[in-house]
Amino acid sequence: MKLIPLFIILPLGAAFLLSLSGKRKGAFCDIFSNAITLLLFIISLITLYNTNTQILPLIYKVGGWAPPIGIPLVVDSLTAFMLLIVNFISFMINLYSVNYMEKFTAKSKFYTLFLLMVGGMNGVVISGDIFNLFVFFELASIASYALVAFGSRAEEMEASFKYMAMSAMGSLFILLGIVFLYSNASTLNMAHLSEVISNQGINKTVIFSSILFILGFGIKSAIVPFHAWLADAHPAAPAPISAMLSGILIKSLGIYSLCRIFYNVLGVTTSFLSLLMFLGAVSIIVGGLLALGQSDLKRMLAYSSISQVGYIILGLGIGTPMAILGALFHLFNHSIFKSLLFLNSGAVEYATGTRDLEKLGGLREKMPITANTSLIASMGISGIPPFNGFFSKLLIIFACIKSGYIGYGIWAIIGSVLTISYFMKFQKSAFFGPAPKELESTREVPFLMQTSMVILSIVCIFSGVIILPKFGNYFTEPAKNVLAQGKDYKDMILKVTNEK
Amino acid sequence: MLTYFLCLILFCVGLYAIVRKRNIIKIIIGIIICEYAVNLFLALFAYKMNGRSPIYSPRQEIVNMVDPLPQALALTSIVIGLATTALLVGIAIRIYEKYGTFDITKINRLKG
Structure with a gap:
């Protein structure tokens, strides 16, 4: 419970400290950023254990404000699952980049951007507020644009520009979708949003904003009609960053956000599901x-x-x-x-x-x-x-x-x-x-x-x-239940927030 | 209603610039126009005729207050837009150094 904000504080704070260290070379940057990512990995293991011992999701209220007004950080089984993936892979990649990034100058800047990206991804996964999700989404995206261009050769610049232009449009669509949802429901908290939408029924505004969300998150997760940037951006980046982008960025920013918003907040419809199936197969x-x-x-x-x-x-x-x-x-x-x-x-x-x-x-x-x-x-x-x-x-x-x-x-x-x-x-x-x-x-x-x-x-x-159920029951099975129970998500969250 | 329509037109102008223009700087300006259209939309739907600014003061009774949240959202999105724009312009300068042109049809060392 107390550990939840650390997923955001640790990487962002470490990024700030590393950016102060300037162009100094040496082991300090390597050890420090590896220690931070290792710590994040350990915390995510503890969080996974905590969510398995509790039935209700864990909620941290930022600044002590109660949820309809304040921003909650929510950890349920799906979030714990994603956090473990993000932090494990980022630890492995950080270990790898100690030697690999030697040939580039300004290693401390690399680690700064890297940790900003990790912080953004953790924030997207952990946030229980739809606008806060967007802010972390942009944080991770902007760090990734800069990292794609990190080698600063001509091809990398070109790939980064292409990626940025497409992705900026995607972010605008997501922002517009959030604005439409807010104009309809007057709340940004995911659980409350879900409650308002299920009381109102699905109207035209919700349908329009779901189209915008499919466009925006589809660009981020590189589903086929929106895939043009990926094949340029991923090869152009340095290898650890390609691994980051392909391994976890398109999943936490694209797929996780897509299924969290559609399954748990807006509610899935058959037309949405058949659209997803078609796009997936293509x-x-x-x-x-x-x-x-x-x-x-x-x-x-x-x-x-x-x-x-x-x-x-x-x-x-x-x-x-x-x-x-x-x-x-x-x-x-x-x-x-x-x-x-x-x-x-x-x-x-x-x-x-x-x-x-x-x-x-x-x-x-x-x-x-x-x-x-x-x-x-x-x-x-x-x-x-x-x-x-x-x-x-x-x-x-x-x-x-x-x-x-x-x-x-x-x-x-x-x-x-x-x-x-x-x-x-x-x-x-x-x-x-x-x-x-x-x-x-x-x-x-x-x-x-x-x-x-x-x-x-x-x-x-x-x-x-x-x-095997013996292992899966602690890992994938509870995460699946979060998505499969659909809009019951809001009842769980509201139950926890109303208790205190 | 007309204002919403004009806002949509502004967004479409930006989209046109992104899709049709060949100059990198014009594409960036297109992205900026799109961003501003979204910010304008945020401010528009929170607007209330004869609304009062949502500042609390003890002696007054507050009636007809505008919703402050969209304005806060617009501020946040302006800051994010600033970061994106700065990075875009920075990359555009580096592209000009490498390729000697702003024309995207000539910047094609990557093959799809």
Whole structure:
């Protein structure tokens, strides 16, 4: 309970302190920011434990003001689930960037922006007030624009501008949607908003603002008609930031906000669900086909993100408890293996200086750890049975068939075949075969980079067990219940706020 | 009603600039116009004819008060807009240094 505001205070405060440290090099920035992210990870574990021992969600009132007026920070099971993902991945990536960011100048500025982004994402996930969610959304977005352009080469500037122009429009749509909701309901608190809307019934204003929300959050989560920025922005960023963006930013800012607002606040309708299913299925196929044709390693991974996000959206669109469970499980899995794959691509670039698949080859002997971890991640993402990706995709496809959407099930299977094919291409051209002459002197990356890759791959191997009820009951199952119970969310929140 | 319609037109002008213009600076101005249209909309729907500013004073009875929250929201969104604009302009300057042009059709080293 007392720990809740720390998710926002710690990263923001640390970012402020790091920005004061100027251009000073040395171990201070590394140790400090790693300590902060480790601390956040530990707190998120404690928070997960707390939400599992309590039935009602935890609420912190900012400034002591009671909720209809003040801003509440709400931690329920879904929030705890997302917080754990965000803080675990950001700790791993922070560990990785200690060595990787050596070649860039102004490392302290990197950590400042990085921690601002982490603080923004935590804020989006934890906020119980819709406008506050928007403010944190913008905080994380602005930090990510600057981080995409961090290398300050021409391509990075171009990608960042494209990303910024599209994303700024998305944010405006979200703001406009919030304004329409407020003009209709005269409150910004999510629980109260939900109550007012269910008393009023769905009118034209609510429908219009939900269209605006789909546009805005759709741009952020890169569902297919809005995906153009992702394939430029993710490859252009430094590898840790690509891993951050693909691993957690599009999920916490895009998918989490989308499903929190639609499932818990506005209430889902059949037309919304069928729209989500359609967009998800289109994303799976389009992302997969585009990934197949790429020769740039990171660009291929970025298109693959679009395809995998399609699975999550498809699962959320089916809307049965089993499908939602599959979608959340896939969200967790994707954040693990996609960030691992981007870290691998960064390691390859670090060691060889190129990420063009046609120029690579035979790195298996030179870089055994990178090769093996990327093999594990590739098998995870393409759904080879003992790994985690298999179970989540299986759940989503089963849910499709069980609800009678056999066509969508077949699309998802085709998408899975596409995934296997482009990851086979990646493995074959990067790690197998003869090594070109230029890569003779390649060596394995430094220790800390290896450590974070190895930890992520271990999680990737063993997180398949979450499918078993014994483990899932503490992690994905309660998070699924939050979404599946839909608008009962408001009753839980109001019960807690009225008690005190 | 007319004012809301004019506000919509302002938003569409901004959108037109973003979609149709080739110059980066004009695109940025388009984004700014869109932002201001949204801020104007915030202020408009909170407006009340002959409304009174929502400042509490002990001796007066407050009648016909305007809603203060949208104004606070507009302030916040102006600040956010400032940050975005500053970053956009900063990147635009760097793009001009690298490419020597503001024309987006000539800034195409990335291939979709």
